[in-house]
Amino acid sequence: MPSTLFDKIWTTHVVTDRGDESLLYVDRVLLQENSFHAFDKIRREGRAVRNPSQAFGFSDHYVPTRNRELGIDGIRDPEIRNMVELITSDTATYGIELFGLGHDYQGILHVVGPEFGITQPGLVIAGADSHTSTHGALGAYAFGIGSSEVAHVLATQTLWRSKPKTLRVTISGERKAGVSSKDLILFLIRTIGSGGAVGYAVEYNGDTIDELSVEARMTVCNMSIEAGARAGLIAPDQKVFDYMQGKPMAPTGSQWGQALKYWQTLRTEPGSVFNREVQIEASEIAPQVTWGTNPEMVADVTGSVPNPDMERDLERKTRMTRALEYMGLHANQMIQSIPLDRVFIGSCTNSRIEDLRIAAQVMKGQTCRIPTMIVPGSEQVKRAAESEGLHEIFQPAGAEWLAPGCSMCVGINGDMLASGERAASTSNRNFEGRQGQGGRTHLVSPAMAAAASITGQFENISSYAEARSWNL
Amino acid sequence: MEPLIQISAIGAPLRLANVNTDQLFPARFIKKPRAVGYAQYLFHDIRRTDAGDINPNFPLNDPKFETAQILFTGANFGSGSSREGAVYALYDFGFRAVFAPSFGEIFAANCLKNGVLTARLDQEEIQSIQEALDLAQEPRVSVDIYHERITLPAGQVVTFSLDPFQKHCLVNGLNEIDLSLQFNDEITTFEENHRKTYPWTVL
Numbered sequence: 061m062p063s064t065l066f067d068k069i070w071t072t073h074v075v076t077d078r079g080d081e082s083l084l085y086v087d088r089v090l091l092q093e094n095s096f097h098a099f100d101k102i103r104r105e106g107r108a109v110r111n112p113s114q115a116f117g118f119s120d121h122y123v124p125t126r127n128r129e130l131g132i133d134g135i136r137d138p139e140i141r142n143m144v145e146l147i148t149s150d151t152a153t154y155g156i157e158l159f160g161l162g163h164d165y166q167g168i169l170h171v172v173g174p175e176f177g178i179t180q181p182g183l184v185i186a187g188a189d190s191h192t193s194t195h196g197a198l199g200a201y202a203f204g205i206g207s208s209e210v211a212h213v214l215a216t217q218t219l220w221r222s223k224p225k226t227l228r229v230t231i232s233g234e235r236k237a238g239v240s241s242k243d244l245i246l247f248l249i250r251t252i253g254s255g256g257a258v259g260y261a262v263e264y265n266g267d268t269i270d271e272l273s274v275e276a277r278m279t280v281c282n283m284s285i286e287a288g289a290r291a292g293l294i295a296p297d298q299k300v301f302d303y304m305q306g307k308p309m310a311p312t313g314s315q316w317g318q319a320l321k322y323w324q325t326l327r328t329e330p331g332s333v334f335n336r337e338v339q340i341e342a343s344e345i346a347p348q349v350t351w352g353t354n355p356e357m358v359a360d361v362t363g364s365v366p367n368p369d370m371e372r373d374l375e376r377k378t379r380m381t382r383a384l385e386y387m388g389l390h391a392n393q394m395i396q397s398i399p400l401d402r403v404f405i406g407s408c409t410n411s412r413i414e415d416l417r418i419a420a421q422v423m424k425g426q427t428c429r430i431p432t433m434i435v436p437g438s439e440q441v442k443r444a445a446e447s448e449g450l451h452e453i454f455q456p457a458g459a460e461w462l463a464p465g466c467s468m469c470v471g472i473n474g475d476m477l478a479s480g481e482r483a484a485s486t487s488n489r490n491f492e493g494r495q496g497q498g499g500r501t502h503l504v505s506p507a508m509a510a511a512a513s514i515t516g517q518f519e520n521i522s523s524y525a526e527a528r529s530w531n532l
Numbered sequence: 533m534e535p536l537i538q539i540s541a542i543g544a545p546l547r548l549a550n551v552n553t554d555q556l557f558p559a560r561f562i563k564k565p566r567a568v569g570y571a572q573y574l575f576h577d578i579r580r581t582d583a584g585d586i587n588p589n590f591p592l593n594d595p596k597f598e599t600a601q602i603l604f605t606g607a608n609f610g611s612g613s614s615r616e617g618a619v620y621a622l623y624d625f626g627f628r629a630v631f632a633p634s635f636g637e638i639f640a641a642n643c644l645k646n647g648v649l650t651a652r653l654d655q656e657e658i659q660s661i662q663e664a665l666d667l668a669q670e671p672r673v674s675v676d677i678y679h680e681r682i683t684l685p686a687g688q689v690v691t692f693s694l695d696p697f698q699k700h701c702l703v704n705g706l707n708e709i710d711l712s713l714q715f716n717d718e719i720t721t722f723e724e725n726h727r728k729t730y731p732w733t734v735l
């Protein structure tokens with residue numbers, strides 16, 4: 061029987077079976093400051109870490125985006141500082157490599173993993189963060205786990221998993237000008253709902269996906285979890301192989317050839333059967349903007365906020381009404397009439413070099429009308445951007461050019477929206493309070509965020525004459 | 533872990549769908565050590581009005597439900613992040629069982645690791661149980677995990693079904709790492725083969 065990309069990875073990682081579940085071998089486990097509960101558990105139960113060299117620690121959620129030259133002393137809040145110290149001491153105790161403050165490769169775990177070559181096609185990767193799905197863009201089976209499961213992987217190098225169902229999402233056709241991979245995934249979540257892929261591993265394919273750069277594919281896989289998916293995957297192609305070459309942890313010498321040969325087999329065979337198929341026509345997609353408090357509450361930039369009174373499902377209606385109330389919006393309000401207070405360009409969804417290049421294309425020679433934070437995803441991204449002179453576009457425009465980390469995506473390092481403040485954000489969650497208590501988040505692509513920074517509102521960038529020439 | 537076989541406790545209705553882990557346990561509290569007691573953070577922001585006062589309409593603020601240990605709620609409960617603090621907060625508050633039409637999957641896995649039952653019931657069943665709880669003077673419910681059934685305040689019985697392994701772990705209070713380490717030899721053999729076939733993956 062022809063098998064899918066997912067089946068191939070799954071089958072090669074089953075250690076044993078138990079009823080509906082398999083014990084899967086985990087090739088890489090990614091940790092962040094919040095993994096302290098996992099280390100506590102390991103310590104309390106007196107366990108050893110089985111393969112410390114297959115675990116990687118990251119300081120990203122709590123690190124400051126300012127005063128970085130001060131190192132740990134740049135963190136005033138003792139509780140936040142404690143979190144950064146904990147991951148440092150826990151990884152040291154167990155002999156785990158840490159991409160910590162001051163490291164050349166410090167950054168968000170989902171940005172650094174691929175960048176350092178930790179992420180590779182065909183691997184099973186578990187991460188202490190739900191957006192671990194990002195790594196699927198290179199053809200890995202990657203998923204987020206909670207602290208108890210992190211402890212389980214550390215102790216056993218395995219996890220119990222029931223085999224997910226498979227969903228193939230085919231996206232085909234040419235994108236409109238100004239439409240990026242962020243719009244594709246927001247449109248998909250809008251179409252299938254935030255619970256639409258629960259229980260499924262999603263494989264993305266189609267010529268629109270083939271066209272995307274490896275980094276743009278990461279944006280798609282990143283937000284698969286926002287549709288409830290267990291994982292998002294894209295079969296590795298030449299772009300991925302080229303991307304892997306020379307990465308610090310990529311295989312070298314004869315192993316490179318061996319790996320490449322294996323990676324080339326990681327494709328869904330023709331005639332494979334998926335449990336479900338969804339087709340999306342890319343040419344129908346406009347730049348997307350979320351209007352509510354869940355990533356499925358999405359509208360075209362040219363559209364309007366929906367009217368809850370038109371919703372027949374009572375429960376949905378209640379949710380919509382509550383979302384509008386929280387967001388301070390009213391039914392039928394035009395998306396382009398919403399006045400914004402701030403812009404955040406960053407997060408593991410959209411903080412890679414390409415995202416920053418796009419933002420720079422839009423902001424070049426312009427002035428930000430509203431406060432704008434630009435937070436690169438990693439130290440490497442920051443350096444690349446500076447060597448290309450992108451900061452010389454951002455800073456004169458009035459944007460803040462900051463140090464790498466999760467920052468305002470989740471607001472736990474202190475970068476937060478004030479109550480009632482409204483932001484255009486390139487991150488992945490618009491939940492109530494996600495970016496600060498009472499903060500109002502509209503999720504958009506980097507190009508949309510950059511355009512919003514200049515005018516203070518959402519713009520239909522598809523209609524910009526220069527949008528055709530943007531490299532999205 | 534404490535074995536979970538039978539719970540007799542107050543049941544609370546929570547008529548919200550897509551409750552996410554940021555609502556269960558806002559991110560800004562993650563950095564608190566568990567020793568401070570996570571119960572105070574459960575539903576922290578939605579238990580309060582936008583002005584910051586305790587919201588009298590939130591069910592867990594109702595004296596009738598404030599000692600609840602069993603929750604009956606809407607679809608896709610626990611969606612969002614993998615933060616296990618959401619489960620610690622539920623547990624520390626006293627919750628031992630959550631019934632909903634569906635769950636965020638990472639959340640449900642986290643619940644199992646912490647001895648909290650998650651089980652599915654149809655939307656209609658949830659609704660009628662929620663109504664029964666509202667009507668009951670003392671909304672006491674008993675959940676028999678072994679026999680997979682719930683007895684409501686007025687004596688009606690509702691059944692649910694559990695994955696056999698989930699049930700095995702809950703009723704025996706098993707530590708999953710110990711269980712998995714029973715397969716240590718298999719893991720080692722697998723790892724050796726894996727290293728031979730894909731030498732760049734095992735470090």
Ligand code: SF4
Nearest residue numbers: 191407408466469470
């Ligand atoms: S950037 Fe946001 S979503 Fe990504 S890992 Fe950090 S907190 Fe999580």
